[in-house]
Amino acid sequence: xxxxxxxxxxxxxxxxxxxxxxxxxxxxxxxxxxxxxxxxxxxxxxxxxxxxxxxxxxxxxxxxxxxxxxxxxxxxxxxxxxxxxxxxxxxxxxxxxxxxxxxxxxxxxxxxxxxxxxxxxxxxxxxxxxxxxxxxxxxxxxxxxxxxxxxxxxxxxxxxxxxxxxxxxxxxx
Amino acid sequence: xxxxxxxxxxxxxxxxxxxxxxxxxxxxxxxxxxxxxxxxxxxxxxxxxxxxxxxxxxxxxxxxxxxxxxxxxxxxxxxxxxxxxxxxxxxxxxxxxxxxxxxxxxxxxxxxxxxxxxxxxxxxxxxxxxxxxxxxxxxxxxxxxxxxxxxxxxxxxxxxxxxxxxxxxxxxxxxxxxxxxxxxxxxxxxxxxxxxxxxxxxxxxxxxxxxxxxxxxxxxxxxxxxxxxxxxxxxxxxxxxxxxxxxxxxxxxxxxxxxxxxxxxxxxxxxxxxxxxxxxxxxxxxxxxxxxxxxxxxxxxxxxxxxxxxxxxxxxxxxxxxxxxxxxxxxxxxxxxxxxxxxxxxxxxxxxxxxxxxxxxxxxxxxxxxxxxxxxxxxxxxxxxxxxxxxxxxxxxxxxxxx
Numbered sequence: 001x002x003x004x005x006x007x008x009x010x011x012x013x014x015x016x017x018x019x020x021x022x023x024x025x026x027x028x029x030x031x032x033x034x035x036x037x038x039x040x041x042x043x044x045x046x047x048x049x050x051x052x053x054x055x056x057x058x059x060x061x062x063x064x065x066x067x068x069x070x071x072x073x074x075x076x077x078x079x080x081x082x083x084x085x086x087x088x089x090x091x092x093x094x095x096x097x098x099x100x101x102x103x104x105x106x107x108x109x110x111x112x113x114x115x116x117x118x119x120x121x122x123x124x125x126x127x128x129x130x131x132x133x134x135x136x137x138x139x140x141x142x143x144x145x146x147x148x149x150x151x152x153x154x155x156x157x158x159x160x161x162x163x164x165x166x167x168x169x170x171x172x173x
Numbered sequence: 174x175x176x177x178x179x180x181x182x183x184x185x186x187x188x189x190x191x192x193x194x195x196x197x198x199x200x201x202x203x204x205x206x207x208x209x210x211x212x213x214x215x216x217x218x219x220x221x222x223x224x225x226x227x228x229x230x231x232x233x234x235x236x237x238x239x240x241x242x243x244x245x246x247x248x249x250x251x252x253x254x255x256x257x258x259x260x261x262x263x264x265x266x267x268x269x270x271x272x273x274x275x276x277x278x279x280x281x282x283x284x285x286x287x288x289x290x291x292x293x294x295x296x297x298x299x300x301x302x303x304x305x306x307x308x309x310x311x312x313x314x315x316x317x318x319x320x321x322x323x324x325x326x327x328x329x330x331x332x333x334x335x336x337x338x339x340x341x342x343x344x345x346x347x348x349x350x351x352x353x354x355x356x357x358x359x360x361x362x363x364x365x366x367x368x369x370x371x372x373x374x375x376x377x378x379x380x381x382x383x384x385x386x387x388x389x390x391x392x393x394x395x396x397x398x399x400x401x402x403x404x405x406x407x408x409x410x411x412x413x414x415x416x417x418x419x420x421x422x423x424x425x426x427x428x429x430x431x432x433x434x435x436x437x438x439x440x441x442x443x444x445x446x447x448x449x450x451x452x453x454x455x456x457x458x459x460x461x462x463x464x465x466x467x468x469x470x471x472x473x474x475x476x477x478x479x480x481x482x483x484x485x486x487x488x489x490x491x492x493x494x495x496x497x498x499x500x501x502x503x504x505x506x507x508x509x510x511x512x513x514x515x516x517x518x519x520x521x522x523x524x525x526x527x528x529x530x531x532x533x534x535x536x537x538x539x540x541x542x543x544x545x546x547x548x549x550x551x552x553x554x555x556x557x558x559x560x561x562x563x564x565x566x567x568x569x570x571x572x573x574x575x576x
Contacts, residue, residue: 022507023270023271023273023507023508023509024270024509025508025509025510051397052397052400053400054400054512054519054521054538055400055510055521055536055538057523057536059508059525059533059534060534071523071536073510073521073538077397077411077413077418080418080419082510084510103398103399103400104395104398104546104547104550105398105400105543105546107546108542108543108545108546116234129227130226130227131226131227131230131575131576132227132230133227140232140235141234141235145235147232147235147236147238147239
């Protein structure tokens with residue numbers, strides 16, 4: 001067991017569901033309600049100093065409970081080390097806290113997770129699809145989405161009458 | 174700025190500052206990539222910009238889950254198609270980390286060598302297009318010619334210019350062809366001459382500098398917050414190169430410098446890329462010098478196909494071949510993240526295996542995705558024409574950004 005995950009486990013005790021360093025990757029699994037707090041600590045604490053949110057994605061463990069895991073990869077440039085933070089998300093309450101208040105890159109990363117897995121991020125300023133079009137049905141990277149499923153043909157969208165993204169009031173300020 | 178509505182209240186109906194909505198793209202001649210900018214303009218000044226990506230989405234991550242681990246390699250070629258060999262190497266290293274094996278020494282040197290060749294072709298593409306987009310068409314032709322020198326070489330090595338599929342789990346498909354080193358040295362000499370020409374044409378060219386300098390600036394804090402890596406981050410002066418900070422292969426055994434910028438504008442991004450080409454050539458030369466003869470793929474029959482002699486003449490060989498082709502290489506259950514320095518920044522692979530012959534999840538961290546995320550902020554307040562240069566310097570590669 002690495003030193004880093006021990007420190008985090010000591011600091012947060014029962015808020016950390018699991019911690020390990022299998023395959024050499026240090027990993028902590030955090031309960032969803034405390035995820036934002038743990039991420040903030042990891043970014044701001046001078047001992048941790050994880051200044052980069054390198055990646056954020058999700059994995060669909062179809063058939064298990066909780067079904068999804070939101071997986072974040074952090075990198076600390078001053079300490080030169082990496083950490084994986086996993087947040088289990090249940091299918092029935094498919095939500096996770098947004099990290100967009102901590103890192104600007106979280107905005108698009110969370111949009112992609114929402115697009116591909118249908119996980120909603122609480123506190124996200126602009127949660128809409130990013131790779132797919134708004135009329136797309138379902139979430140493509142879920143395991144119960146067949147890879148050869150056809151999508152219905154959608155009518156052409158008038159970009160003036162019905163712009164994408166929708167006009168936000170005062171957005172041009 | 175006063176909004177038109179406020180101005181109307183003041184009794185001065187002035188329509189000169191009315192906000193115009195403009196949709197630029199998705200197939201615009203000045204943007205080399207399928208992308209759409211939903212712009213709000215005040216005259217030619219960008220007030221708001223919504224960047225829309227996804228036009229080249231092919232479901233890379235979904236399709237990877239349908240085949241075996243080996244069948245992912247052709248997909249990775251098509252991520253960043255300007256530097257396919259780096260993608261191959263990144264995926265191979267991640268899969269090997271999951272399997273707990275290491276490629277033979279010679280294979281690792283070859284991977285380094287090919288990565289650097291790919292980095293040069295990628296940078297040449299980006300720089301040439303940067304020139305073309307501001308009207309310096311000659312530079313584009315010069316760099317494309319230089320790139321062709323290397324593509325020829327890649328073709329002799331892998332059989333293809335772009336869709337190389339050169340790496341395998343546990344090594345590479347074949348050894349370097351005869352005389353590879355001599356030809357490469359000759360090609361590098363030619364590329365150095367081309368670079369000297371481009372340097373004269375661009376670096377102190379008044380028009381080029383005016384279009385690039387001070388445009389698209391990003392502070393260090395913002396660059397880190399946007400998780401930028403590669404030339405975009407290094408242009409702001411942050412010294413982060415995966416090859417130096419978290420060395421993989423034998424990057425800790427070669428001598429090279431990491432060029433840094435200071436202002437984080439388009440001109441610095443251009444210079445960082447320009448100087449990286451020279452460093453990549455240095456690394457490639459050292460690889461060739463340090464390489465010694467040996468196998469290029471592991472002989473472990475769980476991971477590598479047996480030689481055809483054994484397949485046709487022994488029952489074990491035939492069985493091993495059959496198992497790998499039909500069932501796929503079985504990587505142990507678990508998950509791993511491994512990053513390599515792509516031409517545009519940190520190219521990461523997050524792999525999840527359930528122990529069967531097929532990937533459970535393949536996630537790519539595409540470096541230019543983050544550059545595109547920052548574009549909206551970077552462009553605000555700039556002119557419409559600055560989109561072209563800034564977008565060019567982010568070097569968005571649709572295959573990688575949209576997957």
